[in-house]
Amino acid sequence: MAAPTPVSDQWFSRAKAVSPGGVNSPVRAFRAVGGTPRFMVEGDGAWLTDADGTRYLDLVGSWGPMLLGHAHPEVIAAVQDVASRGTSFGTPSLPEVELAEEIVSRAPVRSVRLVSSGTEATMSAIRLARGFTGRDRIVKFAGCYHGHVDALLAEAGSGLVTLAIPGTPGVPAHVTNDVIVLPYNDPDAVAAAFAELGDEIACVITEAAAGNMGVVAPEPGFNELLARTCREHGALMISDEVMTGFRVTRSGYWGVDGAAEGWRPDLLTFGKVMGGGFPAAAFGGRADVMDHLAPSGPVYQAGTLSGNPVATTAGLTTLRLADADVYASIDAWSATAQGLIGDALAAEGVEHVIQTAGNMFSVLWGTSTPARSFADVQQQQAWRYGPFFHAMLEAGVYLPPSAYESWFVSAAHDDHALSRMAEALPAAARAAARAQEDTA
Ligand SMILES: Cc1ncc(COP(=O)(O)O)c(C=O)c1O
Numbered sequence: 001m002a003a004p005t006p007v008s009d010q011w012f013s014r015a016k017a018v019s020p021g022g023v024n025s026p027v028r029a030f031r032a033v034g035g036t037p038r039f040m041v042e043g044d045g046a047w048l049t050d051a052d053g054t055r056y057l058d059l060v061g062s063w064g065p066m067l068l069g070h071a072h073p074e075v076i077a078a079v080q081d082v083a084s085r086g087t088s089f090g091t092p093s094l095p096e097v098e099l100a101e102e103i104v105s106r107a108p109v110r111s112v113r114l115v116s117s118g119t120e121a122t123m124s125a126i127r128l129a130r131g132f133t134g135r136d137r138i139v140k141f142a143g144c145y146h147g148h149v150d151a152l153l154a155e156a157g158s159g160l161v162t163l164a165i166p167g168t169p170g171v172p173a174h175v176t177n178d179v180i181v182l183p184y185n186d187p188d189a190v191a192a193a194f195a196e197l198g199d200e201i202a203c204v205i206t207e208a209a210a211g212n213m214g215v216v217a218p219e220p221g222f223n224e225l226l227a228r229t230c231r232e233h234g235a236l237m238i239s240d241e242v243m244t245g246f247r248v249t250r251s252g253y254w255g256v257d258g259a260a261e262g263w264r265p266d267l268l269t270f271g272k273v274m275g276g277g278f279p280a281a282a283f284g285g286r287a288d289v290m291d292h293l294a295p296s297g298p299v300y301q302a303g304t305l306s307g308n309p310v311a312t313t314a315g316l317t318t319l320r321l322a323d324a325d326v327y328a329s330i331d332a333w334s335a336t337a338q339g340l341i342g343d344a345l346a347a348e349g350v351e352h353v354i355q356t357a358g359n360m361f362s363v364l365w366g367t368s369t370p371a372r373s374f375a376d377v378q379q380q381q382a383w384r385y386g387p388f389f390h391a392m393l394e395a396g397v398y399l400p401p402s403a404y405e406s407w408f409v410s411a412a413h414d415d416h417a418l419s420r421m422a423e424a425l426p427a428a429a430r431a432a433a434r435a436q437e438d439t440a
Contacts, residue, residue, distance in 0.1 A: 096312045116281060120303065137197060152179070185372045203235055238268070248360060269282070347429060351365075360406045
């Protein structure tokens with residue numbers, strides 16, 4: 001008798017019949033690694049259970065938000081309590097004020113506007129920068145992803161690089177004409193762009209540390225240079241902390257190494273962790289800039305569900321629980337896991353670099369030279385990742401289904417989780433060693 005079709009396969013067929021590619025966000029579709037995406041039915045701490053009852057150690061963490069692990073009892077209790085009294089009022093409510101206070105007390109922002117996704121945060125920050133400066137041009141870096149904002153899809157990372165989508169069909173040319181795309185970590189390119197067009201540039205937007213081309217940290221002084229250059233030319237620096245914010249540091253702020261000397265971004269964007277697994281994000285910054293937002297100022301921005309009590313309560317509870325011990329345990333687990341991965345790959349002779357930014361990391365395949373730009377990242381043997389990914393999945397470890405994404409650890413990752421990693425890695429490293437370019 002033939003084996004029954006796995007439930008995930010059955011559900012994916014149904015999904016494909018009613019949703020483009022069967023998913024609501026492209027990278028989930030497993031296109032870069034092959035096979036059928038797993039439908040998860042339960043999350044518990046560091047673990048996920050799929051529709052067929054298989055348990056996986058989770059190193060995706062919903063792409064970053066799950067800092068405390070899945071279904072943290074205090075987050076769930078707070079959400080249940082607030083939801084039982086209504087889920088959205090379309091009026092001011094206290095949890096949104098408390099979440100804003102928590103962010104303002106930690107990060108270098110004087111005020112924040114809450115929105116529902118990281119995309120909305122970066123889109124709104126750019127509109128605000130343009131409205132404040134009266135200029136149209138923006139600078140972004142190749143390989144950085146800031147959500148699916150029209151203007152910011154040019155040479156973006158994340159799903160665009162995973163799926164090898166080269167351009168941005170659907171984005172009018174006049175939108176991208178105002179976007180200057182520069183190589184990441186390249187001070188000379190920044191200087192040249194500002195020398196030529198400095199008085200037309202509204203803002204520079206950069207990931208505080210790039211995590212959407214795999215992990216590529218800013219070189220010492222690079223973010224500071226951006227802040228300084230912007231200030232010299234009357235432009236604004238937007239540090240996109242949607243991924244890094246409250247994940248790599250409790251301050252919500254990875255950004256600028258010269259911050260102590262006052263080289264701070266003018267605007268910051270947040271998302272992921274600050275929503276505690278619900279749709280919540282934010283942008284904030286200098287008081288004079290934020291005062292340009294409606295209703296205080298003329299730059300319009302709004303949202304029906306912005307700051308709703310359920311998402312803000314989940315985010316607030318998560319941030320309040322994220323104390324120094326949480327970050328210490330995540331950092332330690334991440335470092336140990338990196339060691340295990342490095343040892344397993346070295347034992348099979350697989351050249352690699354583990355790229356890090358705080359506790360975020362990813363593997364660069366087939367080279368021993370760290371990547372500092374998108375061009376470097378694209379030189380890697382990404383085809384080794386598919387076989388590695390599937391061997392890990394087979395052994396019960398759920399990794400990002402793309403070589404171009406960061407891996408995320410939670411405070412619930414413990415010794416048991418490390419044992420699962422240690423058991424899974426040797427076979428996966430062998431699979432990576434044996435991978436052939438045309439089998440990927
Ligand atoms: C740095 C960065 N900015 C913005 C976004 C967009 O956030 P969202 O997917 O919530 O729209 C992401 C998403 O991964 C991101 O990593």
